[in-house]
Amino acid sequence: MVAFDKCETRPAHIEAILNGLDRYNPETTTVFQDYVALQCEDRTFDCYANLALLKLFQFNPHLIQPDTVTNILAKALTVFPSPAFSLCLALLPTSTQPFPTTSEAQSASQTSDFVESVQKLTRLSTLLESAQYAQFWSTLNSDDLYADLTADVAGFEELVRIRIAVEVGNTFRSITAENLESWLDVRSRDALNKFVVDVCGWKVDGDVIRVPTNKENEARSEVKSEHVGIEQFGRVIRRGFELPA
Amino acid sequence: MSYEDRANARPNLNDESDNEEEAMVNDYREQVNFDDGMSELDQTMSHGASQAHDLQAQLAAAATPLEYQATLETKFASYDNYCSLFHYILNSDGPVDLEVPNYYWAWEVIDEFIYQFESFCRYRNRVACTGSNEEESQLLRENPNTWGCYSVLNVLYSLIQRSQISEQLNATKRGEDPMAVAGEYGSRPLYKMLGYFSIIGLLRVHCLLGDFSLALKILDDVEMNKKAMFARVMAAHFTTYYYVGFSYMMMRRYGDAIRMFSHILVYVSRTKNFQKGGNNYEAIAKKNDQMYALIAICVALHPTRLDDTIHSAVREKYGEQFYRMQKGGPEALPVFEELFRSSCPEVHQPHSSRLRQPRLQR
Numbered sequence: 001m002v003a004f005d006k007c008e009t010r011p012a013h014i015e016a017i018l019n020g021l022d023r024y025n026p027e028t029t030t031v032f033q034d035y036v037a038l039q040c041e042d043r044t045f046d047c048y049a050n051l052a053l054l055k056l057f058q059f060n061p062h063l064i065q066p067d068t069v070t071n072i073l074a075k076a077l078t079v080f081p082s083p084a085f086s087l088c089l090a091l092l093p094t095s096t097q098p099f100p101t102t103s104e105a106q107s108a109s110q111t112s113d114f115v116e117s118v119q120k121l122t123r124l125s126t127l128l129e130s131a132q133y134a135q136f137w138s139t140l141n142s143d144d145l146y147a148d149l150t151a152d153v154a155g156f157e158e159l160v161r162i163r164i165a166v167e168v169g170n171t172f173r174s175i176t177a178e179n180l181e182s183w184l185d186v187r188s189r190d191a192l193n194k195f196v197v198d199v200c201g202w203k204v205d206g207d208v209i210r211v212p213t214n215k216e217n218e219a220r221s222e223v224k225s226e227h228v229g230i231e232q233f234g235r236v237i238r239r240g241f242e243l244p245a
Numbered sequence: 246m247s248y249e250d251r252a253n254a255r256p257n258l259n260d261e262s263d264n265e266e267e268a269m270v271n272d273y274r275e276q277v278n279f280d281d282g283m284s285e286l287d288q289t290m291s292h293g294a295s296q297a298h299d300l301q302a303q304l305a306a307a308a309t310p311l312e313y314q315a316t317l318e319t320k321f322a323s324y325d326n327y328c329s330l331f332h333y334i335l336n337s338d339g340p341v342d343l344e345v346p347n348y349y350w351a352w353e354v355i356d357e358f359i360y361q362f363e364s365f366c367r368y369r370n371r372v373a374c375t376g377s378n379e380e381e382s383q384l385l386r387e388n389p390n391t392w393g394c395y396s397v398l399n400v401l402y403s404l405i406q407r408s409q410i411s412e413q414l415n416a417t418k419r420g421e422d423p424m425a426v427a428g429e430y431g432s433r434p435l436y437k438m439l440g441y442f443s444i445i446g447l448l449r450v451h452c453l454l455g456d457f458s459l460a461l462k463i464l465d466d467v468e469m470n471k472k473a474m475f476a477r478v479m480a481a482h483f484t485t486y487y488y489v490g491f492s493y494m495m496m497r498r499y500g501d502a503i504r505m506f507s508h509i510l511v512y513v514s515r516t517k518n519f520q521k522g523g524n525n526y527e528a529i530a531k532k533n534d535q536m537y538a539l540i541a542i543c544v545a546l547h548p549t550r551l552d553d554t555i556h557s558a559v560r561e562k563y564g565e566q567f568y569r570m571q572k573g574g575p576e577a578l579p580v581f582e583e584l585f586r587s588s589c590p591e592v593h594q595p596h597s598s599r600l601r602q603p604r605l606q607r
Contacts, residue, residue, distance in 0.1 A: 004496065021402060024395070048458060055456055061393060083497040090455035090495070094594055245391050 007046040054091040078159035098122040138187035170216035307352035351438035365392035366593040398483025457495040499547035535588035545570035
């Protein structure tokens with residue numbers, strides 16, 4: 001596992017800004033914004049750098065670029081399940097928080113497009129994280145706004161599909177093709193079989209997809225044993241031999 | 246050391262010997278005595294009086310809590326007092342020659358500085374929301390940098406850089422002499438202590454601003470064990486583990502969060518008898534309960550076998566809620582929310598943009 005502050009695809013000039021005090025310098029905002037655009041194009045994701053940009057927006061609210069923010073959130077969806085989405089959310093202005101308390105909900109009757117976008121992306125994140133995959137796809141396809149929000153992220157659907165497949169692989173040994181079709185939003189059986197075999201390396205067995213054993217989906221019996229060494233009782237034994245005061 | 250390493254460097258909870266406990270007790274007694282000393286100093290100091298470098302008074306003021314009902318004027322004056330003190334320490338011609346009271350003083354200066362920043366944010370937000378006091382909003386609009394986050398971060402980062410504390414900690418970690426890299430400033434206890442506690446201060450500030458990964462990143466150089474410098478001041482020890490545990494929790498590294506909370510909760514339960522009667526006992530007891538709530542949340546999400554003392558304390562304090570969270574389902578959600586709300590640090594908006602257009606907010 002790569003440490004959370006590292007990213008293999010991060011260019012040197014971004015690394016330098018992140019490690020110095022320039023990460024607080026509002027003038028670096030544009031550098032980070034270009035970097036977000038690059039990540040959208042080349043399908044990479046650098047959570048730590050994107051959080052630094054959101055922090056600059058947090059400190060300098062007049063610089064905030066709603067499109068960049070929603071792109072960062074959309075990119076964060078493509079790395080689920082990870083804390084990326086919620087970490088990003090924590091740095092957004094309170095007015096955009098998608099989980100208002102009752103008093104805030106009443107005052108937030110008028111919402112801007114930006115707030116609505118954040119709420120929509122959060123809805124997608126919740127569906128992914130609660131493994132409601134079929135509902136995720138139907139929601140995504142239900143409104144043109146979703147298409148707008150993910151338009152800048154190259155290969156958005158493909159990236160999410162792969163992450164869903166990884167989660168399925170971690171959970172199942174076999175699964176019906178019908179279920180998997182709806183979870184991956186693959187329209188035809190042929191396309192599903194191709195995806196499953198070529199991308200995932202799984203096997204098709206009639207109407208059932210078989211997932212080879214991996215570290216996560218293997219049934220293991222847990223061996224519970226405790227090793228208690230004599231030295232752990234040292235103090236008790238010593239106390240036992242102490243002379244009464 | 247990378248995060249992974251530190252995450253794997255488990256605090257050894259079984260290494261307590263009688264000697265160490267004895268040492269903890271003595272440390273604690275020392276702190277209590279120190280607090281008594283401070284209150285005598287309080288009586289001799291006056292807020293916002295002549296800035297003619299009545300240094301001892303300034304030093305004492307910097308470590309003294311503001312009154313709860315302090316006026317806006319007092320808050321501004323207190324900010325000015327910090328600014329002039331830190332300016333003097335950081336920007337004099339060479340390191341200043343000051344007798345530093347001790348570790349506790351250094352911790353309290355940073356702690357109080359951040360506490361006042363935090364309460365000022367809360368206050369500014371309240372004025373912005375209610376919009377009732379036009380005079381105060383006007384004053385706040387005219388002074389956007391007073392207790393602004395850039396000013397506060399600037400102080401903390403400057404103290405860290407001046408003291409070369411990161412270099413010193415890294416040298417210690419490699420088994421080298423920290424003095425060799427400490428430089429003209431960092432070799433003096435004043436700078437070293439302020440620098441060190443500024444790291445802990447940044448951990449807290451980043452948490453309060455909702456940046457949990459940066460909060461953890463700041464602690465890269467700090468070793469998390471009982472030999473660390475923060476462990477010499479009970480409040481610092483406690484605060485560090487609370488915020489580190491909380492940051493891990495927000496990063497969804499529940500196993501790490503549980504380890505951090507367990508470590509400090511075990512420590513507190515062992516020193517409990519010596520804290521009773523201490524003047525920050527109530528604050529510690531409250532945070533302690535909050536950490537039990539947070540650990541209950543973490544264990545519900547990430548089943549782990551807890552230390553027996555902790556487990557029975559969780560059952561005693563939050564038995565019903567703990568059971569419902571572990572059972573899961575939609576009924577558990579309000580319990581998670583309730584415990585989280587009552588135990589998380591209050592996260593703040595760092596700027597006063599809402600002040601500029603109070604009408605637009607409604």
